[in-house]
Amino acid sequence: MVDPETLAPKERPLDLKQEGATHLFLPEHEVGQKGPAHRRAVFYNPAMALSRDMSVSVATAEAARQGHKLRVWDALAATGVRGLRLLTETQAVESVLATDQSLGAFRTLEQNAAREGSGRLVPRWHDAETAPERRSFDLVDIDPFGTPVPFLRAGVEAVVDGGMLAVTATDMAVLAGPETQTCLTRYGARAVRGYLSREGAMRILIAKIRAEAQVLNRTAVPQLSVIGGYHIRGYFRILAGDPTGEHGVSQVPFEGYEGPPLLNPRPSGPLWTGKLHDRNFVRSLPEIAHPGEEKAFPKLLTTLKSEAEVDCLFYHETGVLSKRLHLRSPPSRETIFEAVRAEGARITETHASPSGWRTELPLPRLEEIFRRIDR
Numbered sequence: 001m002v003d004p005e006t007l008a009p010k011e012r013p014l015d016l017k018q019e020g021a022t023h024l025f026l027p028e029h030e031v032g033q034k035g036p037a038h039r040r041a042v043f044y045n046p047a048m049a050l051s052r053d054m055s056v057s058v059a060t061a062e063a064a065r066q067g068h069k070l071r072v073w074d075a076l077a078a079t080g081v082r083g084l085r086l087l088t089e090t091q092a093v094e095s096v097l098a099t100d101q102s103l104g105a106f107r108t109l110e111q112n113a114a115r116e117g118s119g120r121l122v123p124r125w126h127d128a129e130t131a132p133e134r135r136s137f138d139l140v141d142i143d144p145f146g147t148p149v150p151f152l153r154a155g156v157e158a159v160v161d162g163g164m165l166a167v168t169a170t171d172m173a174v175l176a177g178p179e180t181q182t183c184l185t186r187y188g189a190r191a192v193r194g195y196l197s198r199e200g201a202m203r204i205l206i207a208k209i210r211a212e213a214q215v216l217n218r219t220a221v222p223q224l225s226v227i228g229g230y231h232i233r234g235y236f237r238i239l240a241g242d243p244t245g246e247h248g249v250s251q252v253p254f255e256g257y258e259g260p261p262l263l264n265p266r267p268s269g270p271l272w273t274g275k276l277h278d279r280n281f282v283r284s285l286p287e288i289a290h291p292g293e294e295k296a297f298p299k300l301l302t303t304l305k306s307e308a309e310v311d312c313l314f315y316h317e318t319g320v321l322s323k324r325l326h327l328r329s330p331p332s333r334e335t336i337f338e339a340v341r342a343e344g345a346r347i348t349e350t351h352a353s354p355s356g357w358r359t360e361l362p363l364p365r366l367e368e369i370f371r372r373i374d375r
């Protein structure tokens with residue numbers, strides 16, 4: 001039996017896989033392999049297809065916004081599937097520099113670049129902790145296993161002023177607890193615990209990215225924040241200059257905090273308390289077609305669009321409030337939405353939790369509503 005890793009790229013057996021409207025090669029010996037995806041020689045996780053659908057939508061909106069086709073750096077590219085999808089499924093991209101530190105991944109990237117055939121997918125064997133020598137990318141994607149921290153400096157450096165940086169984090173045991181000490185050393189923050197821990201993770205990551213940008217005299221402005229079960233992903237506009245006069249990072253709860261109840265025994269953060277989304281950017285995101293998976297992306301996008309209109313710090317869970325107030329039974333979502341709107345306030349579902357909702361109405365007034373409904 002020949003080890004495929006020892007073969008030259010052209011001789012290695014490859015399997016063809018489809019995601020979205022894109023075909024890509026995976027080394028054959030890994031397809032269908034059992035066990036955690038990161039044990040494979042070249043990483044490909046079909047469960048992240050929805051996240052890549054979002055990349056396709058974001059790149060489309062971003063090219064329209066920037067007014068030209070994008071030069072992309074897919075910094076931790078693995079098979080190159082993200083960049084490939086941008087090239088095949090949009091008219092938004094001029095070229096993708098696809099880098100990976102693993103030799104196996106680099107070889108697969110070469111195969112996929114050859115298959116794509118236009119010369120616009122450029123594979124390179126490169127350590128993404130350093131920016132490539134050409135540092136003017138309109139869109140940079142940082143999609144690591146675990147923490148993105150080692151790659152943030154290079155990522156921010158490589159984006160043009162006004163361009164976009166996309167960052168995934170999967171170290172949720174750190175960002176959302178319980179690895180408190182690692183969170184302090186890695187992100188300089190204390191995780192939010194309990195039902196709000198994943199939004200807390202997103203906000204700690206945003207604060208970290210803003211701090212990294214500030215070191216380079218730049219500002220990272222959140223455009224879209226996607227909070228998943230096991231990973232979070234933020235899209236940031238990178239601008240020249242310091243975020244002067246802005247106080248978007250603090251510990252929670254701060255004085256006057258009237259948001260959803262926080263369950264930590266002591267303050268958490270510091271974390272980003274500003275907007276998770278740029279409303280206009282989220283409004284501009286197009287729906288995209290994903291053959292074989294028609295429903296998931298439109299559903300996510302619809303929720304995010306609604307949510308970006310009521311962009312407030314943390315979301316409520318009906319169960320948490322009902323328990324806190326010792327209600328006889330939790331009110332239905334329809335009843336809550338109606339009652340909040342009757343007060344002239346906005347309320348929306350949230351993509352972060354199927355049973356959660358966001359409103360700008362302060363906690364004391366919500367509690368009044370809940371008590372009234374329960375009478």
Ligand SMILES: C[S@@+](CC[C@H](N)C(=O)[O-])C[C@H]1O[C@@H](n2cnc3c(N)ncnc32)[C@H](O)[C@@H]1O
Nearest residue numbers: 043076077078082100101102127128143144145
């Ligand atoms: C989660 S995978 C990337 C998945 C890919 N973006 C996708 O959408 O399928 C992370 C990749 O980062 C690569 N990697 C790890 N450390 C790296 C480094 N310092 N520089 C470049 N690539 C690195 C790994 O080899 C792996 O292929």
